[in-house]
Amino acid sequence: MTFTTRPTLTGTFGMVSSTHWLASQAxxxxxxxxxxxxxxxxxxxxxxxxxxxxxxxxxxxxxxxxxxxxxxxxxxxxxxxxxxxxxxxxxxxxxxxxxxxxxxxxxxxxxxxxxxxxxxxxxxxxxxxxxxxxxxxxxxxxxxxxxxxxxxxxxxxxxxxxxxxxxxxxxxxxxxxxxxxxxxxxxxxxxxxxxxxxxxxxxxxxxxxxxxxxxxxxxxxxxxxxxxxxxxxxxxxxxxxxxxxxxxxxxxxxxxxxxxxDAVTLDWRGHTIAKTGPWGQGPALLQVHQTLDVLAPDGPDLDTADGVHTLVETWKLAMADREAWYGDSAEVPLDELLDPGYAAQRASLVGPTASREVRPGAPGGRTPRLAAQALRVHGAADRDATVGEPTVQRDGRTRGDTCHVDVVDRxxxxxxxxxxxxxxxxxxxxxxxxxxxxxxxxxAWLEQGLPASLVPGRRPRTTLTPTLVLRDGIPVLACGSPGGDQQDQWQSVFLLRHLVGGAGLQEAIDAPSFHTTSFPGSFHPRATEPGVLVAESRLGEEILDSLRERGHEVVVEGPWSLGRLCAVARDPGTGVLSAAANPRGMQGYAVGR
Structure with missing residues (x-):
């Protein structure tokens, strides 16, 4: 039996999962x-x-x-x-x-x-x-x-x-x-x-x-x-x-x-995944899952170096596209970004070794453009406790986590x-x-002409990215995570383990997590960390060493340091409801009956 920190809660009346026990109980x-x-x-x-x-x-x-x-x-x-x-x-x-x-x-x-x-x-x-x-x-x-x-x-x-x-x-x-x-x-x-x-x-x-x-x-x-x-x-x-x-x-x-x-949706492996529009980063998760269908038709095995490498390299491409194409201040070619043919083009860029480049694509033949400051390499001198989103830093330490809540009723x-x-x-x-x-x-960038440029009356692009999943047109799963740029990366790990791998909600949340920071960050100081892959130590030395051999700059963090998932679900056939919450940080809780 796979180890879990808590049981997946089940019942028929109602379920809640949030990042604070008082909110869940309220x-x-x-x-x-x-x-x-x-x-x-x-x-x-x-x-x-x-x-x-x-x-x-x-x-x-x-x-x-x-x-x-x-x-x-x-x-x-x-x-x-x-x-x-x-x-x-x-x-x-x-x-x-x-x-x-x-x-x-x-x-x-x-x-x-x-x-x-x-x-x-x-x-x-x-x-x-x-x-x-x-x-x-x-x-x-x-x-x-x-x-x-x-x-x-x-x-x-x-x-x-x-x-x-x-x-x-x-x-x-x-x-x-x-x-x-x-x-x-x-x-x-x-x-x-x-x-x-x-x-x-x-x-x-x-x-x-x-x-x-x-x-x-x-x-x-x-x-x-x-x-x-x-x-x-x-x-x-x-x-x-x-x-x-x-x-x-x-x-x-x-x-x-x-x-x-309207939500932006992707039909994927018998499910429909719903995300916000490209004024947020949500569609990047859909791009990743579309591209993974080309690279790993049976789903990447995240308990292997091959699977981790494939997912991380795919995320680098999607986040490069986010930087070049997502925002509320210019037209976003979303249909082209989510086109299966475009996914195949992007998949061809995933090689056997880690990329250190920021490589946005050219959907519909358009020429990508990044902000002049977008490729700034990480430096250690310009952080203070007031800037950025309160989230998990590159080294795994936290300054908080933002919040999340999922609810399902009877x-x-x-x-x-x-x-x-x-x-x-x-x-x-x-x-x-x-x-x-x-x-x-x-x-938002002060440089003009970008999708994420600062324009009065336009929304700054956000990293906040809830997820809802349907099966046969019926809503069956709500999930999400705090974590700034990492929110969707951690969610993709959860969704792959749960929807493809068959893990239960709590098992999928508890499994070892990882992410990359090899793309322009959304928050001050907006830096890129070429080739960096941050992983929990529970991923295992064999996998971590193999990732290093592929050229990843592996940053190993504590065994329970990455990911802040909440999730609730409903089986429309039986009416059984379920919920699970992240044990990391000892603050998130699920309740229900």
């Missing part, structure tokens, strides 16, 4: 109260904003995918806000910046996470915002045990908080020190804001949906939007040392709302959601509303 409570998977996901998402403030917040971002047995077409809800109207390249040039900072007010996109959760609740849920927000409001008002990793994050930025981001110091430091792990931490400012927003729902006449929209108006057209604009007018230090105000306005919030769109609805952004180290705490804004604009 979601389960909604299911117990006869809510559906959408209600449960929103409850979990709001709790994550409170108990994982170093990983996400109301001022961050949220893509999710949902489908149900009675409405099986997978739909994406985009809560990735665009660049503010004032975030023009000319503005950055005028203040002496040649790239978007990794943190601070100028890195802020329009906050989209909170509105997206409310749109999901309105359109696919059954409960009121007051009902689903109950657990989050409790933890914000009365406190939650502070995570050790959250305490470590605050410690890493304590000097910045004390010297410049003093509103963050007021919220997150206790007598000048980070809260002790396990100590109760409150966020009364967010509790007051949430209470005030819920009061708008309570006061609204009409339907449940109209009450939620009244709450949303108070966010985007009312006191929250105005407070954010007023705060952005203040000068704060950015990651490069510049002291500048932001450009976000109340009008930017008023013009944004989370929107529904009626056959599945939700996969990856909230992130607005973490406490991304920008100063706004005391009037109780949260920080995000830094997603760091993923």
């Amino acid at each position: 979601a389960m409570r909604m299911l117990e109260l006869d809510g559906n998977a959408a209600d449960a996901a929103v409850a979990a998402g709001l709790v994550l904003q409170v108990v994982e403030p170093h990983l996400n917040g109301p001022g961050g971002d949220l893509p999710l995918i949902v489908a149900s047995a009675d409405d099986p077409t997978p739909r994406v809800l985009c809560g990735q806000g665009p660049a503010p109207a004032g975030a023009a390249p000319e503005h950055f040039a005028a203040v002496g910046l040649d790239r978007v900072p990794g943190s601070g007010p100028l890195a802020t996109a329009v906050p989209g996470a909170f509105d997206a959760w409310m749109v999901l609740l309105r359109d696919r849920g059954t409960m009121t915002a007051r009902e689903v927000a109950g657990p989050a409001l409790h933890y914000a008002r009365h406190g939650h045990p502070f995570l050790a990793r959250a305490s470590a994050t605050v410690a890493a930025v304590a000097e910045l908080f004390t010297q410049d981001w003093t509103t963050s110091a007021d919220q997150w430091l206790v007598d000048g020190r980070p809260p002790a792990p396990g100590s109760l931490v409150t966020n009364t400012a967010w509790a007051d804001t949430l209470d005030r927003l819920l009061g708008e729902e309570d006061a609204a006449s009409g339907t449940r949906e109209q009450g939620i929209d009244a709450l949303r108006r108070a966010w985007s057209h009312g006191f929250v939007a105005q407070a954010l604009e007023d705060f952005q007018r203040r000068d704060f230090r950015h990651s490069g040392g510049q002291v500048l105000p932001g450009v976000l306005t109340a009008q930017d919030l008023a013009e944004f709302e989370a929107t529904w769109e 009626w056959g609805m599945l939700v996969s959601a990856t909230p992130s952004g607005g973490w406490l180290q991304s920008s100063p705490f706004v005391p009037e509303v109780g949260f920080a804004l995000g830094s997603r604009l760091q993923m």
Whole structure:
């Protein structure tokens, strides 16, 4: 029997998997109260904003995918806000910046996470915002045990908080020190804001949906939007040392709302895999699986050096395409990128040795173009605790993990959601509303004419990438992982082991993981690490030595260091539900019955 750290949970009522046990249990409570998977996901998402403030917040971002047995077409809800109207390249040039900072007010996109959760609740849920927000409001008002990793994050930025981001110091430091792990931490400012927003729902006449929209108006057209604009007018230090105000306005919030769109799908080995559009990195996973069908028709054996090499080299090609072709600021030739003929062309580039090049393709005969800074080789001098996404670093150490939640209910609805952004180290705490804004604009290039160029009103390309899988047109699996650029790489390992290899959910999550960083990173300092393959030591010395012989720069990390998968599933034939969660980091949990 293959070793697993926990059993795969099974039942028939409802299942939740998330990156924090309190969020999982909050979601389960909604299911117990006869809510559906959408209600449960929103409850979990709001709790994550409170108990994982170093990983996400109301001022961050949220893509999710949902489908149900009675409405099986997978739909994406985009809560990735665009660049503010004032975030023009000319503005950055005028203040002496040649790239978007990794943190601070100028890195802020329009906050989209909170509105997206409310749109999901309105359109696919059954409960009121007051009902689903109950657990989050409790933890914000009365406190939650502070995570050790959250305490470590605050410690890493304590000097910045004390010297410049003093509103963050007021919220997150206790007598000048980070809260002790396990100590109760409150966020009364967010509790007051949430209470005030819920009061708008309570006061609204009409339907449940109209009450939620009244709450949303108070966010985007009312006191929250105005407070954010007023705060952005203040000068704060950015990651490069510049002291500048932001450009976000109340009008930017008023013009944004989370929107529904079609998922991008690939029919693959008897399943349909659904991802977000190319404003995120999700279609890269579809490219990889399309290319693998050419290279390994029976599926790569990930317990061999051949299988690992094949998957890693395929990912290098897909991520090169992501850099050249993905984004919201130019036309993306998605049909050509997902064409089987193009996959065959790309497969021909995978050789017996590791590539150290960034090799985007030419879909439809187009000439690829990379940003001038995109091939910057990794350096050690320009990291600080505020920049990038809180994720797993090249050496396997973590600065957090972003968040994820999956839910399946007894009626056959599945939700996969990856909230992130607005973490406490991304920008100063706004005391009037109780949260920080995000830094997603760091993923946009100031150089113009690229799919990922900074353009006001356009979304910065995101790494957040939930997954939903259907079989015979019926949703059967929701999964996802925190991890920045590595999210889809780890998911492909999971999907290959589960859908092709036949491993159970927990077995596939627990299996040794790996990824490559041999492509331009999405986050500051946007570096490439030629030939680098990061692997858990459990992969085994024989395989690791063979990979070195093939030319990979193998970085061996701890046996349980890579991957943060969550997953839930439903067997439409029997109605049996299942769930599993990542044991790495000892924080993610699945619950259900």
